[in-house]
Amino acid sequence: MSAPLVLGIETSCDETGVGIVRGRELLANVISSSMEEHARYGGVVPEVAARAHLEAIEPALRQALETAGIGFGDLDALAVTAGPGLAGALMVGVGAAKGLATATGLPLYGVNHLVGHVGADLLRPPGEEPSPPLDEPTIALLVSGGHTSLLLVRDLVTDVELLGETIDDAAGEAFDKVARILGLPYPGGPEIDRAAVGGDPAAIRFPRGLTQQKDLDRHRYDFSFSGLKTAVARWVERARDEGRPVPVADVAAGFREAVAEVLLTKAVAACVDSGVPRLLLGGGVVANARVRALAEERCAAAGIALRVPPLSLCTDNGAMIAAVGAGLVTAGRPPSGLSFGADSTLPVTDVAVR
Structure with missing residues (x-):
């Protein structure tokens, strides 16, 4: 068929x-x-x-x-x-x-x-027109409210490997929590994006989780955004305690830059390490303007072909x-039947349940 x-x-x-x-x-x-x-x-x-x-x-x-x-x-x-x-x-x-x-x-x-x-x-x-067939293997960076994962997709329906994932907050969760800290509405992703317009991403240097050499040995492709969220909260709290106005645009821009840098640094590293010059982005956080722009910059510099689905x-x-x-x-794969149940922790290696 x-x-x-x-x-x-x-x-x-x-x-x-x-x-x-x-x-x-x-x-x-x-x-x-x-x-x-x-x-x-x-x-x-x-x-x-x-x-x-x-x-x-x-x-x-x-x-x-x-x-x-x-x-x-x-x-x-x-x-x-x-x-x-x-x-x-x-x-x-x-x-x-x-x-x-x-x-x-x-x-x-x-x-x-x-x-x-x-x-x-x-x-x-x-x-x-439908997009061209997916060139395999490819590295996929999936970023949403509940998931931040790096995958090696050798075959979409038979062979997907998890390279790394978040060990605490997903990127989307961090956006929501930081938006709340800044008094912005839910969901935080688009609100942070809007607030960051006109802000200086270099004005406040927030930490880049799991990017130090000591962390890369164990968590080369893993993500952590809980510490970043806490760093933003402490910075804002200190500014308010000292009676200083909180520069929302600069905080939002600095936070957004930290997230985007971590995501793309690890994704490009996965492409280079695996010898796979292809990166696919997916998930709701891909709608973030800075994430898409930095993906284009980093992939162009590294000779990596970038694919991004339509935002819809x-x-x-x-x-x-x-x-x-x-x-x-x-592919002729057998159907799952009717005996399977909902699995909230289904591993990505199970493309289809049995």
């Missing part, structure tokens, strides 16, 4: 996503976000997220089918995020997918959320899960 028609469901965090693809052609990408509900609490509340998924999943399914102009009978397979993510949120999507598979008789694939972010690069919004496909969505599902069908 060269271009299977696959519906994908994503409910790993606070966005209910349903996408439909034909091979690498994007037919529908419906996303219902509960971000405004979480904004009242300054971060994602798992119980609130799960309830929002329950309310949004059926309308999202109907809208996706209508947008694609198809019915369930036209589909070749279903795919759903099996993990990692919030357990309660994942259960909503997995339960819905199993119900659909039982009712329609369609094969079901339980897909890894992180691998889905890599698969997103294969798609393009309606009206645009960088945040969590069902289309990326459908894309991996289509790849699994095309």
Whole structure:
């Protein structure tokens, strides 16, 4: 089957996503976000997220089918995020997918959320040509609210290796926490980006976690942003205690620069060390202007080809899960069946669960 028609469901965090693809052609990408509900609490509340998924999943399914102009009978397979993510949120999507598979008789694939972010690069919004096939192997840097990971992707559907990940806060979490320190709204990523405009990234030198030689021996490709967040908090607290105004633009710019430098330094090092001159970015933090700009600068200087999915496909969505599902069908991989459960800590080496 060269271009299977696959519906994908994503409910790993606070966005209910349903996408439909034909091979690498994007037919529908419906996303219902509960971000405004979480904004009242300054971060994602798992119980609130799960309830929002329950309310949004059926309308999202109907809208996706209508947008694609198809019915369930036209589909070749279903795919759903099996993990990692919030357990309660994942259960909503997995339960819905199993119900659909039982009712329609369609094969079901339980897909890894992180691998889905890599698969997103294969798609393009309606009206645009799909991107060229992914050159493999490639290094993938995935940066979101819950994950900061470096992957070596030898084959998207059969061979993905975890090189490193965050040992504490993910980059997106750090953005949210620093935004709160500066009195900025949730979510912190876009707010920090806006606040940093006009700021001097060199005015305040914040620490770059796990980049000292003593740390690189054990954590060459791992990330740590908890210390950076604490350093920002202490700097702001000291300024306020001394009665000095907090230069929000400079703090935001300095913090953003520290995050971007750590991310790209380690990603480029992974490319060079592995002899893989290709880097793919994925995840919601890729929307950060400085992260994208520094990625372009560092990759150009090192002779590394850079790929970045459309921003509409960088945040969590069902289309990326459908894309991996289509790849699994095309490769002749057996479906997952109905016995698998939601796995909040699913390792990235498990592209599809059994």
